[in-house]
Amino acid sequence: xxxxxxxxxxxxxxxxxxxxxxxxxxxxxxxxxxxxxxxxxxxxxxxxxxxxxxxxxxxxxxxxxxxxxxxxxxxxxxxxxxxxxxxxxxxxxxxxxxxxxxxxxxxxxxxxxxxxxxxxxxxxxxxxxxxxxxxxxxxxxxxxxxxxxxxxxxxxxxxxxxxxxxxxxxxxxxxxxxxxxxxxxxxxxxxxxxxxxxxxxxxxxxxxxxxxxxxxxxxxxxxxxxxxxxxxxxxxxxxxxxxxxxxxxxxxxxxxxxxxxxxxxxxxxxxxxxxxxxxxxxxxxxxxxxxxxxxxxxxxxxxxxxxxxxxxxxxxxxxxxxxxxxxxxxxxxxxxxxxxxxxxxxxxxxxxxxxxxxxxxxxxxxxxxxxxxxxxxxxxxxxxxxxxxxxxxxxxxxxxxxxxxxxxxxxxxxxxxxxxxxxxxxxxxxxxxxxxxxxxxxxxxxxxxxxxxxxxxxxxxxxxxxxxxxxxxxxxxxxxxxxxxxxxxxxxxxx
Amino acid sequence: xxxxxxxxxxxxxxxxxxxxxxxxxxxxxxxxxxxxxxxxxxxxxxxxxxxxxxxxxxxxxxxxxxxxxxxxxxxxxxxxxxxxxxxxxxxxxxxxxxxxxxxxxxxxxxxxxxxxxxxxxxxxxxxxxxxxxxxxxxxxx
Amino acid sequence: xxxxxxxxxxxxxxxxxxxxxxxxxxxxxxxxxxxxxxxxxxxxxxxxxxxxxxxxxxxxxxxxxxxxxxxxxxxxxxxxxxxxxxxxxxxxxxxxxxxxxxxxxxxxxxxx
Numbered sequence: 001x002x003x004x005x006x007x008x009x010x011x012x013x014x015x016x017x018x019x020x021x022x023x024x025x026x027x028x029x030x031x032x033x034x035x036x037x038x039x040x041x042x043x044x045x046x047x048x049x050x051x052x053x054x055x056x057x058x059x060x061x062x063x064x065x066x067x068x069x070x071x072x073x074x075x076x077x078x079x080x081x082x083x084x085x086x087x088x089x090x091x092x093x094x095x096x097x098x099x100x101x102x103x104x105x106x107x108x109x110x111x112x113x114x115x116x117x118x119x120x121x122x123x124x125x126x127x128x129x130x131x132x133x134x135x136x137x138x139x140x141x142x143x144x145x146x147x148x149x150x151x152x153x154x155x156x157x158x159x160x161x162x163x164x165x166x167x168x169x170x171x172x173x174x175x176x177x178x179x180x181x182x183x184x185x186x187x188x189x190x191x192x193x194x195x196x197x198x199x200x201x202x203x204x205x206x207x208x209x210x211x212x213x214x215x216x217x218x219x220x221x222x223x224x225x226x227x228x229x230x231x232x233x234x235x236x237x238x239x240x241x242x243x244x245x246x247x248x249x250x251x252x253x254x255x256x257x258x259x260x261x262x263x264x265x266x267x268x269x270x271x272x273x274x275x276x277x278x279x280x281x282x283x284x285x286x287x288x289x290x291x292x293x294x295x296x297x298x299x300x301x302x303x304x305x306x307x308x309x310x311x312x313x314x315x316x317x318x319x320x321x322x323x324x325x326x327x328x329x330x331x332x333x334x335x336x337x338x339x340x341x342x343x344x345x346x347x348x349x350x351x352x353x354x355x356x357x358x359x360x361x362x363x364x365x366x367x368x369x370x371x372x373x374x375x376x377x378x379x380x381x382x383x384x385x386x387x388x389x390x391x392x393x394x395x396x397x398x399x400x401x402x403x404x405x406x407x408x409x410x411x412x413x414x415x416x417x418x419x420x421x422x423x424x425x426x427x428x429x430x431x432x433x434x435x436x437x438x439x440x441x442x443x444x445x446x447x448x449x450x451x452x453x454x455x456x457x458x459x460x461x462x463x464x465x466x467x468x469x470x471x472x473x474x475x476x477x478x479x480x481x482x483x484x485x486x487x488x489x490x491x492x493x494x495x
Numbered sequence: 496x497x498x499x500x501x502x503x504x505x506x507x508x509x510x511x512x513x514x515x516x517x518x519x520x521x522x523x524x525x526x527x528x529x530x531x532x533x534x535x536x537x538x539x540x541x542x543x544x545x546x547x548x549x550x551x552x553x554x555x556x557x558x559x560x561x562x563x564x565x566x567x568x569x570x571x572x573x574x575x576x577x578x579x580x581x582x583x584x585x586x587x588x589x590x591x592x593x594x595x596x597x598x599x600x601x602x603x604x605x606x607x608x609x610x611x612x613x614x615x616x617x618x619x620x621x622x623x624x625x626x627x628x629x630x631x632x633x634x635x636x
Numbered sequence: 637x638x639x640x641x642x643x644x645x646x647x648x649x650x651x652x653x654x655x656x657x658x659x660x661x662x663x664x665x666x667x668x669x670x671x672x673x674x675x676x677x678x679x680x681x682x683x684x685x686x687x688x689x690x691x692x693x694x695x696x697x698x699x700x701x702x703x704x705x706x707x708x709x710x711x712x713x714x715x716x717x718x719x720x721x722x723x724x725x726x727x728x729x730x731x732x733x734x735x736x737x738x739x740x741x742x743x744x745x746x747x748x
Contacts, residue, residue, distance in 0.1 A: 002581050009577050016573060020566035060580060129709055136716045143723050152734045156743050159727045163663060166720045167654060170670050173713065174647070177674060180706070181681040525691060530715060624726060 003049075004058045004071045004124055006042060007081070008134075010035050011117035015110045022106040029096050032109045036089040036116070043081040050078040051471060055489050057126070065491065066190050072126030072490055075475030079326065080123050080254055083333050084246050086457075088116050094341050094450035095238040097443070098348060102236065108148065115141035115242070119250045126490065128176050128186045131258075135172070135251050139165050139218075142247055146235045157230035164217060164227045172214035178207050188263050192487035195265065208270065211259055219252020221311060222281040225304050232303065233296035237344025240296060244303045245337035249329055253310060262479070262486035266317070275315030279406055281308025286416040293355050295343045295428070298420060299336070305413065306332045306379070312410065313394045314480075318401050322477045324393030331386050331461055335375040338454040342372040345447055346428065349440045355424065360433035364440050367448050369429045371455040376425055378458050380418035386461025504546040511539040519610040520603060529606040533613025540618055549626060561619040568612030575605045639680055646673035660728045660738045664721065671717040675710045682706035 014035040018028045050056055050073055058071040073081075092112070099105050118138030125131045143165065147158035180186060182203060183194040195204075217224035228248075232240045260266060285305030292298035310332070313325030345368045346361070347353055362369040378385035381392075391414055398407040442448070463469060479486065519532030544552045650673060653666025682703030690704035728738070735743050 005577070005580055009573065013570070013573050016566055016569040019562065020570070129712075133712060133716070136719075140716075140719050140723060143720075147727060147730075152731075153745055155727060155731050155734060156745065159660070159724070159731060162720070162724050162727060163654065163667065166667055166724070167651075167670070169720075170667075170674055173674050174677070177678045177681060177706075180678075184703075186705075528711075530711065620722060624722070624729070627729075 002058060003042065003046065004056065004073060007039065007120040007124055008117050010039060010042075011113040011120065015113035015117070018106050018110045018113065028106040028109040032113060033089070033092050033096070035113070036085065036092050039116070039120070040082075040085040040089045043078070043085045046073060047078040047082055047472065050075060051475065057490065066185055066187050069130055070126040070187065070490075071124045072188075073124055074479050074486075074489065075472075075477075076254075076257070076326075076479040077123045079330070079472060079476035080250065081120065083330050084116075084119055084123070084250060087246050087333055087337050088112075088242065090450045090454055091238045091241050091337065091341070094241075094344075094447050096446040098238055098344060098447060099236070101348075102148065108145070111141045111145050112239075112242070114138075115145065115247070119246065122250055123254060126188055128179065128188060128191065128263075131255065132169075132173060132176060135218075135255065136169060138247065138251055139169060142243060145239045146231050146243070148236055148239065149234070151234075153230075154234045157227075157234040161227045161231040164224075168214045168217035168224075171210050171217075175207050175210035175214060178203065178210070182207075188258070189487040189490040192263050192265070192484045193491075195263075196484060196487075204264070208260075208264060211256075211264075212273070215252055215256045215259070216277070219248050219256060219311075220281075220304055220307060221252075221277050222284050222304070222308070223277075225281070225284075228304060229297050229300040232300040232340075233294060237296075237340055237347065240300075240344075241337040241340035244300065244340060245333045248303070248307065249333060253307070253314075253329065257314065257480055261483055263484075265484050271315050271317050273315075274311055275403070275406065278308045278310070278312030278315055279409055281305065281311065282410065282413045283308075286413045286420075290416065290420045290423070295346065295353050295355055295424065296340070298355075298424065299339050299343060302379070302417070302420070303332075303336055305417065306336070309391070309394060309410070312406070313397070316394075316398055316401050316403065318397055319477065319481055320393060320400065321397035322480050323473060324390055324397055326476050326480075327473060328387075328390035328394060331378070331390050331458075334454060334461065335378050335387065335458050338371060338375040338451065338458060339379070341447070341451055341454070342368050342375065345443045345451065348443055348447070355427040357434070358428045359431040360429070361440075362429045363433065365429075365442055367442060367451060371451045372429070373425060374455045374458055376421040378461075380421050381414050382418075384462060385459055389462050500546050504542060508539050508543055511542065512536060515539065515610075515614075519606055522606045523602055529609025530613055532606070533610040534617060536610065536614040537617040537621070540614075541621060553622075556618075558619055558622055561615050561622070565612055565615035565619060568608050568610075568615060572605055572608035572612060575608060579605075640677070643673050643677040643680065646676070658739055658741060660731065660740060663740070664724045664728065667724065668717070668721060671713075675713055675717075678706045678710050678713070 014031050018031055021027050021031075046056070054074075056073045057065075059065065060069045060071065062068075095108070095112075099108050102108065115138050118134045118136075118141060121134030122131055122138060125134060143158060143162045146161055147154050176186075179191065182198075182201070183191050185191060185194060213224070217227075220228040232244050235243065260270065282305050285301050285303070285308060289298050289301035289305065292301065306328070310325050310329050313321045313328065343353070345365070346358070349365060349368075350358065350361070352358055374385070378387040381388045391410075395407050395410050398404075398410065443451075479489075482489070515532050515535035515538075517532075518527035518535060519529060522528030522532070540552070540556070647670055650666045650668075650670030653669065654663050657663055657666065682705065684700060684702050687700050687702035688698055690701040690707070692698070731743065732738060737743070
């Protein structure tokens with residue numbers, strides 16, 4: 001069981017080693033890629049162990065559960081661990097060539113490894129305050145990574161992100177303090193036990209609102225989304241891919257799921273708030289994305305829209321809907337990272353990010369063109385690519401549960417998504433080539449490898465629903481469905 | 496700075512340093528521990544810098560050595576902590592002899608590593624933010 | 637009971653400063669005030685009536701202590717707050733170098 005500790009020790013050790021050995025050329029790349037490959041293998045092994053053992057628990061220092069800190073991995077955690085480490089590994093391969101254009105690559109690798117350690121820690125922690133500490137580690141590294149360039153826009157976007165993220169973290173800390181004052185324990189399973197014994201209290205509604213505000217800002221739900229377009233479009237491309245594909249899902253959606261479904265317990269009011277907020281995000285994100293000319297800003301608004309789909313699916317609450325929501329989470333991590341890496345490849349070759357000024361790049365950049373075509377078709381929901389299956393499951397589940405109006409809105413927004421991705425493809429890749437761009441070349445080999453592997457996963461993602469991978473997905477959704485059954489699963493496995 | 500400040504500083508810098516080390520080592524008996532001790536050790540260096548001018552101190556301890564010490568402290572802490580967590584049977588956290596210096600096993604060693612990391616890290620941050628020194632960079636972009 | 641209300645008032649003062657002030661340094665100070673208010677609230681949660689400091693001393697039997705767990709939480713939170721302040725202040729220094737002003741209504745080059 002002590003395998004769980006390596007998820008945080010290995011990235012931290014890599015970050016410190018990269019800082020010490022920063023004068024030698026090329027060693028930071030090697031260390032970072034090797035350690036993320038090791039983490040990916042470790043996450044696959046953990047997923048296999050979880051399928052055979054059930055819930056895996058590690059008691060830190062040998063102390064008993066409610067006195068000491070525990071690390072808990074169940075189906076949901078294993079599912080997210082695989083997704084995150086896979087995307088991180090491919091982004092690091094891409095960053096071998098992309099970050100040559102910036103100074104001080106060792107700083108990028110050190111901060112990236114800190115962020116990865118924080119993300120892994122959030123997923124495996126079984127304790128409320130431990131979750132907060134790792135969430136802060138990941139957030140602070142993200143604030144620093146957004147400010148990595150030298151242009152003025154990077155600094156302004158990073159400052160906005162820092163202040164709004166810090167306010168959200170303080171709300172989360174206030175929620176944890178109030179929850180501790182009510183139950184006097186910090187272990188998540190133990191809090192669930194205490195809350196089921198006591199009567200309903202208006203304090204719980206206040207705690208619930210604080211957590212919704214705090215984690216909602218981290219996940220960019222609609223009233224709290226104002227930082228996302230600036231931050232994700234001004235960061236360097238590997239950082240944008242990581243932030244948009246992985247970070248807002250872990251520290252936003254995963255923490256929301258864990259605390260609301262497993263610790264506090266859901267009620268009908270909460271589910272309808274989640275559904276309304278999801279629909280709002282979908283609509284606002286999609287309509288604002290059509291009006292954009294900058295590629296990365298359009299992709300950032302599209303992220304808001306797709307996160308709205310996931311939260312809407314969680315709000316519907318039936319088993320089929322939660323399965324669809326989790327599958328959409330995995331798909332979105334893959335294809336949104338692919339799209340951001342493609343935008344970075346376009347910027348690397350042509351130096352231009354405005355869609356009006358580009359055109360006809362398909363002859364010069366074939367790999368970039370075809371991979372972004374795969375990703376755009378998948379995210380709009382064209383069969384038989386992966387995105388079609390996940391959106392179909394969400395819409396069918398909404399219709400089955402009786403929310404026909406919301407399902408019609410979801411279908412319409414899917415059509416709008418198709419519209420702006422077609423606009424992206426036709427403006428950038430098809431059409432006439434501008435004479436200025438006659439001399440551009442295809443991107444280097446490292447970037448091509450990462451793009452092709454992600455595109456393959458994007459196409460084959462539909463296989464997740466079939467035989468071998470289906471228990472993987474169902475294990476994750478069963479954890480959410482069991483609600484406060486989490487407490488029996490965790491504490492029963494300890495004794 | 497005037498002569499009075501320089502003379503007093505020569506006396507008190509050693510005391511501040513010893514006090515910081517004392518708080519670090521007694522972390523398991525009285526309040527304190529690695530963080531507080533590390534910050535007080537940094538204060539000793541900052542006092543030297545204020546009294547004698549930045550060039551004198553920077554000749555002995557510049558940013559490179561600061562980063563090196565911070566890295567060493569961090570790796571030391573990681574090694575000690577992972578050894579404790581991966582083999583908890585060999586180290587006991589409950590103190591056998593109370594109220595004495597060596598009664599908490601490996602915990603005081605990790606406090607020393609944390610103090611080293613915090614002191615060196617805060618020193619580098621002070622140099623960068625207050626004196627606006629940047630590392631040698633070549634602008635390639 | 638009135639102590640908890642005073643903590644919330646301090647929190648609201650900090651929140652007002654983050655939301656309505658135009659100078660970057662005042663926003664960072666407001667963030668600091670909010671953080672101190674939450675730390676204070678955490679320590680107050682652990683208070684027990686007639687409690688003493690949770691430190692063992694030689695040859696003394698101390699029976700009623702205040703709760704030591706929030707104190708450990710607050711130590712960690714203070715360090716996290718320090719890290720956020722350091723990042724915000726270094727960003728403010730760089731913004732001053734690039735834009736020449738600390739006024740946030742004039743730093744608006746990202747639109748849409």
